[in-house]
Amino acid sequence: MDENLYTQDIHVNGNWTSSQHYRDLYNPITNALASLKIQLKEGKLELLQLPDLYEDLETLEPVAEHFIENFNDVIVLGTGGSSLGGKAIHQLADSPNMNGPNLYFIDSVDPRTFNSLLNKITPEKTGFIVISKSGQTAETITQFLLCLDIYRIKLNQYIIHNHFLIITEYTNNPLRRLANNWKLKIANHNQDIGGRYSALSIVGLFPALVAGIDAYAIREGAKNLLVQLKNAESPEHFPPAMGALFNTALNIELGINSTVLMPYLDQLDLFSSWFQQLWAESLGKQGFGTTPIRALGTVDQHSQLQLYLDGPKDKIFTLILSQLKNQGGLISNDYSQDPELKFIAGKRMGDLMDAQQEATAKTLINRGCPTRLIRIKTLDEKTLGALLMHFMLETVLTASILNLNAFDQPAVEESKARAKSYLLG
Structure with a gap:
């Protein structure tokens, strides 16, 4: 170092x-x-391999350029590790010489906050980055469906694919199925990196590219x-x-x-x-x-x-x-x-x-x-x-x-299951 x-x-x-x-x-x-x-040395922990990667960022640079050239506002939908790393990195955009659209990270499902932002944007000039490793995060799916409806109902549904990038793992999950159905751009979330360890992956660094931050540095x-x-x-x-x-x-x-x-x-x-x-x-x-x-x-x-x-x-x-x-x-x-x-x-x-x-x-x-x-x-x-x-x-x-698994979070799964059961009645 x-x-x-x-x-x-x-x-x-x-x-x-x-x-x-x-x-x-x-x-x-x-x-x-x-x-x-x-x-x-043996390349067994994916987190340790991220600093040597270039191809993932290079592949997404044209997408970032599309967002920069076409949108005044970009909204990042995600919660927990899908949002916090990107938000932390984005604070560098307050430094001089950072150019790019306004980025908003929405990690809550408080309807007042969400509706307030949607009422301020111009849909034709807004892009969305939707991030969920599992593709099943209830908050992110809910946010995404509401944003999708702006284009599906109020605007030309044939331009939807120009406004969204989906980041999710390569599995048959709800978010990926929706993205495929609407022919949206998809970037694969690394399956071996959990959300809270993903700041140095495209999860944290694609929003950085859009904000004009040097992700490679x-x-x-x-x-x-x-x-x-x-x-x-x-x-x-x-x-x-x-x-x-x-x-x-x-x-x-x-x-x-x-x-x-x-x-x-x-x-x-x-x-x-x-x-x-x-x-x-x-x-x-x-x-x-x-x-x-x-x-x-x-x-x-x-x-x-x-x-x-x-x-x-x-x-x-x-x-x-x-x-x-x-x-x-x-x-x-x-x-x-x-x-x-x-x-x-x-x-x-x-x-x-x-x-x-x-x-x-x-x-x-x-x-x-x-x-x-x-x-x-x-x-x-x-x-x-x-x-x-x-x-x-x-x-x-x-x-x-402490002989703990640093990469799981078993206790919170009960709360997630209960929330879905309440919604199902």
Whole structure:
């Protein structure tokens, strides 16, 4: 991995690496890391193969160009892993030099929200990306049928195929049958990659292409992390392994039951939402798991920080910090004459953000809160790709330590079945 992409430092009161729980878990994490290296070498875990893929994106580039050239708005229909990764990546489109249509991610079936958006768009100038790995997700099917009816009933049904791309696995599923019936474009969802691990697949990267984001650079950043995995001789040389050890050892030793992810960049706000699903759904099994909490600096210093500092010591913290000094608007030195404004006079907005993030990190550490600091120089496609891969591998390694399957979610199937039974009466 290019060491310039990010660094990781873990701060725990005392020498946590000499604790009994750390020592007890060191062999399991070492074995888990060795297993992951073998899977990388032998191509057994599909997630690890994604950074080397190009053909899937190249095949879809003409479709992305069609969406860019013909539509003012593009609506992404999907929920959970079919949406969260794409939303996290799309926040990069707020950066300068990003061009493309307006993208809307609709992952809810609240009829008011859904109808409000449909009432704002011009159907002739709107495209739809419909994503469901199974092709049976009730929320996505419902959304799709309602959007399909706009063209089937209100407009010329013969132009439907120009407005939709369907991403689903190559099975005989309802979504695929509907797509075939209406001759819609279909891209195959990789059958060996679950939704919450699909951000680096076309699920997360086709919307990125439409938004003008460099999808190839995202994979390049993820690949840099795999280079470090290949070369890692021990857990200490691989940040995701130390992150897994940090989370698990403190969960067992200190009764930590929550993990807070708090980036100090607005463009990583939805990254935290993506992480919540990844962590909770992969590890919340058989009585194990810690609750992921989403926070955003500096906003949540004014809502959650009091609890973090003075409440129960049942949380660990990961802060993602960036270099923001000397960025943003400049406050005039004229205000230095006011004693209460002197602190900010002659400073830039980024100076305040930098001071706040460093102050919060130091205060958490001084208060005895287990804190991990991830520092990046700049947030771009490569850095985001590395962060996405980091947290996916940290999750996989944590599951391995706990002897859990990181890729299933058996408990939620009961709720899905009940919902369908209620609808059937």
